[in-house]
Amino acid sequence: MAKSVKVCVTGGAGYLASFLIKTLLERGYTVHATLKSLGDATKVELLKGLAHAETRLKLFEADIYNPTDFEDAIQGCSFVFHLAMPMLHYSHSSKYKNTSEAGVGAVKIIAESCIRSNTVKRLIYTASIMAASPLKVDASGYEDVVDETCWTPLNLSYQMYSDYISSKTQSEKEVARYNGRGIEVVSLACGLVGGETLQCFTSASMAVLIAQAMDDGTLYKGLRCVEDLLSKVPIAHIVDVIEAHIFAMENPDINGRFLVANAFLKSAEIAVLIQKLHPDITIPPKFVEDTKRETKWGSRKLQDLGFQYICDADKIIYDSIVCAKRLGNIV
Template structure:
């Protein structure tokens, strides 16, 4: 896409103040796009002020208030755009809602409303959805064993029965993301739908607080039992842990609007697919001063292969490997004071 085309292209990013959404907004503005970013409260400077400080934000950024529990809120933000990144997802159920009984209903209603708004707009060429590998488990239907490889054909069973997956928040998250991704892909053919299923995202952050995904990734280094449990749940759902750097995750999204030819479908996005025991090994190798207790190192012995190559076949190249992802994540945590700089 030429610079002149970028300057005349409007892109909507839902969840613009979140970890992934804010990175996408920043990179789009740097490239000269006009960005319609949705946030839940545009008047909360603590959560949206940093967006206004991005290069070109003064002339290229327009904020819209929208909430997935009121999915029609997104109509105005989508109007006039050529591309839409649907990044927002409900993580916690709003108990005051009379429309939806849980986050799954809200997420599914959200993707349907956004897809239909894109169709009604008459301008949107492609809708890119931020999905998760948690919805792409290579677990077989009986949930007792795994397939030999993990790729785009894998879908997580909605009736997870593995004891490691008994965390209610994780179960709700997996269910909502799986159901909403399946629902959105039904619109493929009416409008171009691209689903980018991200691995566990690490690296750095442009927000004031460390994102949860980064806390999960480095849980062994911080000796945090709560986040380590989530890391192990991810491993039990996806066989091993797919990981991706925030920069690569962001670039994969933007790559999907740079393609002028028609593209659609599901794409898994991860540069590495490793066991949690391997993550601990790499941390200890790069940071020998960090002590990881034995209870935070559990080797499953699984050797499932990474079978996804669709993004690379289209021409996308990952710039960050596991070593770089972990080093950036640990250094980011140190700068945030989450890890003692002397350890």
């Protein structure tokens, strides 16, 4: 299939997107990748340096704040992976007042571009597990199980990541509205992702995941905020996350929402794994707090379709620490 299939990946130089593009090129796909600016030499060189990029990768300039830019990149593609999202609000925008409006606006225009193309079969949206909180809407506690029916309540206030939570939740709900309206839509709500990176720095997701090992109070606060939002911390290896994206493209019978994580741990359990797998690392006691929560992970939708995770919690944590050491974040 790959030899005759052209796909589009938005946000091409991002942590997940660059790894996805690398894998797609290795498997024979032709890739249209978007970047916010083709004048950013570091990001352009990252992608152009990938194997098979000379013959099967084409770069396009497209900005979430000008989402009609994505039309050219989408034309002629059979599948679109939408990973681009605004992390910070562009305050000079006259079109959107915050990142939520920008994210939702981009989803609408990209989905409509997919429909107009007459070639796109499926739009695969990279969502976030932060949009799938088991918190009860009255903040009285958590549901017993986390699965695809969970949606983060937007009526509550959150200590950190409130703009990100709102943007990803509203954008995922918006993209779901287009399923069956001329295209199929798959939404992959990914947990904290670690393991390895093509970038020259540790991604925000991986840094939060191993915050205790990095001895960083701000990152640890972020880890605890994820834990408080989701009851525990869902984690996944980048290899599995990328395989889930490709599975969502190649499986003819897939659509709808899927949670992507292969472990659901308390932050205190992550600390235990770090010290077991990397005994040279000492975690300060202030970074180990057991919440005593017993919420269960209830999502098996991907596995029920035949997807298999390769990397367990030990592999996710071990590889993330090795990666952070290589990049100089842990000495």
